[in-house]
Amino acid sequence: MAEKKSLGGHDKKFLMGLLSSMHRIRAFEEKAGQMYGLRKIGGFCHLYSGQEAVAVGVISALDLSTDYVLTGYRDHGHALACGMDPKAAMAELYGKAAGCSKGKGGSMHFFDAGMHMLGGNGIVGAQIPVAAGVAFAQAYRGRLAGKGSESSPSGATVCFFGDGAIHQGAFHEAFNLAGIWKLPLVLVVENNQWGMGTSWKKVSSNEDFSAMAGAYEAHGEFVDGMDVLAVYDAASRAIKRAKAEGAPALLEARTYRYKGHSMSDPQKYRTREEVEAYRARDPILHLEGRMEEAGLLSAEEKEALRSKAEALAEEAVAFAEASPEPEASELYTDVYAG
């Protein structure tokens, strides 16, 4: 009868999916960090550890056959949550031909057209107007289908960005455009509280990011970004509205990154105590604890999920190691069509 149990209205299968997805990201990032330390991976590498509940919670609320995802440079978690094979992701970090962007994008530019994962963008906030354009295309197709300007869009677009990006003009320009043209755009600001080494409070005249939605007469909501179910529920509401009303929304997910901004960050701007306080509220441990309390997760199942995720990360490394480098001729391909 255990299968009948639920948590917050969600059944065990769904919850196990969330947990599995968060584990997969955590294990992948731990492995990516190790391989970076071994100099198998170069350049900028921004790890997502600590923020898993945001990508997993939001993306689980999407239908990726019609919805789209765009994000910034801390994109590994979003790509994996969309369903990207960890092998293709790790091979990209290695710069290999079998990488998700053929070794031409690297850590900051994960793309998967089939899974509607539209990048991986390295300029802070620049993906927000682009995401508005994807939402525009969804609305445009609905309107041209002959149902007038108020017809339902064909899906929604979710755009992730950080607390550093919300002050860019790109955010405000895109939000305004999405408002006047009624675009099904869900903006998710992952407030991990540190824009590189600068506290978000130091650079934000209004610390309530979700209130910024009011400036554009849009729906705004704050959610605990360490709680995957809360994120899922809030995202579901915003996405449903976006599709039904063709209206943008802003979701602030307060979260925390465990690692430095990138691999080269000594993290002198924050205390060990602050990091430990958030680790105590770890999104994976949090969901595991709640599922255990509800009798939805056994010790064996818990261990199995963890070791499965670690095995996938190991396999991803083995695959990336064994994959060939891109052909020299690849230098000149993909600049133009044909």
Add this chain to the structure above:
Amino acid sequence: MAVMTYREALNRALDEELARDDRVFLMGEEVGEYDGAYKVSKGLLAKYGPNRILDTPITELGFTGLGVGAAMAGLRPVVEWMTHNFALLALDQVVNEAAKMRYMSGGQFSVPIVFRGPNGPAEFLASQHSQALESYWTHVPGLKVVAPATPADAYGLLKSAIRDDDPVVMMEAEMLYGLKGEVPDGEFLVPIGKAELRRPGADLTLITYSKPLWTVLEAAGELARQGFEAEVLDLRTLRPLDEEAIYASVRKTNRCVVVTESWPQASVASYVAYLVSRNCFDRLDAPVELVSGEDVPMPYNHALELAAQPNVPKIVAAARRALYAEE
């Protein structure tokens, strides 16, 4: 053969492409209710409605980026910038998004979009509204850049640009919108990447594009009166460059002057001059000459602003230097 203005030719191209493909839409400041700041989009809102002809707020970065996303999702946006001066606010979206999306996604995404608007010196507009910025775009791999000088090319290149699967930046010339010229009846395309020989000549090659073509042709007439037959090559497309056409002409005449209204440093024209020097070295009888806009911001005073731009005496003088016939 109809005679129409450059503006009307652009309008006809937009109209035909909007009718041909419902993925095509036009957005920009004043393109709808106002019929276009320069009337290029006249009548299109009435014909195609507000879902396809969209007036934007004054947010060049925002609506340019929105166009990029719409193109990634399968539409074919035409983004009108009221002028290229204002497009500098959108530089990031063109350079870092539109131009690089195909490459950094490993070929997964195309950005079939056209960015267009007036460029180049006008009259009495001073530094911020009177400058030639084509070199900014032409610098960037992943972009194509066209710069038509005639109504027929404006029509044919815009149609090609809209059908192209890559981002195309179109440099229209503010001072040419009222220019009349013959445009063949019926639909035709001008291929991107093909230069056009505007005047045959055996003594030297004058290479240019966009509005200065007309000054260059006038200078060629003056040179003819002085006994020199200049060949005039109109590049029409700045990226990809029609290098074959350039070399074919210079290898015939052995002398070359490149004329641009843009600044001299790091410009399209200085790169063309380098290419000619590098690839026609054995055939050149004189150093390649460059006639550019003066290396200063554009002044307001009319006499000064004219002095800042290429003119017939400057071009003739450069040609005579290349001919070793300085007066």
